[in-house]
Amino acid sequence: MMTTPILEVSGLAVRYGKIEALHKASIKVGAGQIVSVIGPNGAGKSTLLNAIMGALPVTGHASGRIAYLGDDVGAMPIERRVARGMCLVPEKRELFASMTVEDNLVLGAYRRKRAGERNFLDQLDHVFELFPRLKERRAQAAGTLSGGERQMLAVGRALMGKPDLLMLDEPSLGLAPLIVKEIFHIISALRQTGVATLLIEQNARAALQISDYGYVLETGDLALEGPATELAQNPRVIETYLGLVKKPV
Numbered sequence: 616m617m618t619t620p621i622l623e624v625s626g627l628a629v630r631y632g633k634i635e636a637l638h639k640a641s642i643k644v645g646a647g648q649i650v651s652v653i654g655p656n657g658a659g660k661s662t663l664l665n666a667i668m669g670a671l672p673v674t675g676h677a678s679g680r681i682a683y684l685g686d687d688v689g690a691m692p693i694e695r696r697v698a699r700g701m702c703l704v705p706e707k708r709e710l711f712a713s714m715t716v717e718d719n720l721v722l723g724a725y726r727r728k729r730a731g732e733r734n735f736l737d738q739l740d741h742v743f744e745l746f747p748r749l750k751e752r753r754a755q756a757a758g759t760l761s762g763g764e765r766q767m768l769a770v771g772r773a774l775m776g777k778p779d780l781l782m783l784d785e786p787s788l789g790l791a792p793l794i795v796k797e798i799f800h801i802i803s804a805l806r807q808t809g810v811a812t813l814l815i816e817q818n819a820r821a822a823l824q825i826s827d828y829g830y831v832l833e834t835g836d837l838a839l840e841g842p843a844t845e846l847a848q849n850p851r852v853i854e855t856y857l858g859l860v861k862k863p864v
């Protein structure tokens with residue numbers, strides 16, 4: 616039996632002026648699933664996420680259908696999508712550098728506070744549990760965190776809003792393999808709390824390892840899709856995205 620997917624995007628096209636950066640993309644994220652979209656630089660990955668969130672720049676124009684829990688949210692402003700439980704951690708993490716780790720996290724719950732939720736900080740302990748490093752550094756200015764810690768803070772801040780659909784734009788960007796492992800472990804642990812995740816990645820190996828389903832995006836087109844374990848064995852994916860470790864010359 617199929618339940619309503621949390622996200623169902625059909626025929627989504629995005630153009631910036633005359634250039635179409637995304638051609639009729641259709642993707643689906645089931646309840647509690649981790650779904651990844653992999654692809655090279657410039658393929659349109661961020662464009663896809665920003666369009667789903669309603670966060671395209673003014674020059675960007677999207678057409679197609681974006682259904683969130685069965686409702687078409689394509690015309691909704693970003694705030695209403697957030698209020699419904701959609702959350703995007705953008706490529707530029709947009710932390711408040713001079714503020715402490717804890718204050719950045721509290722800001723992540725701002726919308727809930729404004730909406731009158733009395734227990735708007737109820738996720739703080741959970742976030743500190745997931746990211747003990749953030750707890751240790753709660754009084755440190757965000758701008759002085761390492762790249763990996765900053766990434767953790769960006770994800771932690773998103774979780775403070777208690778999203779149902781978390782969209783992450785390249786969480787592994789610029790991070791060392793051990794930190795990537797740690798962050799992906801946490802993303803996969805989030806599944807147990809019922810959060811669905813749409814993950815955009817260039818690190819295909821790490822992404823497919825924790826995903827239920829995957830898509831390959833190439834110059835604006837979804838070139839391949841399938842269950843993550845199958846995609847990871849697809850010869851084309853192996854050759855182009857997983858590859859063999861290059862030996863030094």
Ligand SMILES: Nc1ncnc2c1ncn2[C@@H]1O[C@H](COP(=O)(O)OP(=O)(O)OP(=O)(O)O)[C@@H](O)[C@H]1O
Pocket residue numbers: 631634636654655656657658659660661662663672674675706817
């Ligand atoms: N605001 C914009 N105006 C014009 N063109 C844009 C704009 N944003 C993105 N593009 C173009 O759209 C295409 C897709 O860009 P996008 O940022 O979605 O790629 P990406 O897959 O996220 O790449 P990366 O892995 O480098 O982040 C690129 O050719 C890019 O130059």
Ligand SMILES: [Mg+2]
Pocket residue numbers: 660661662706784
């Ligand atoms: Mg991008």
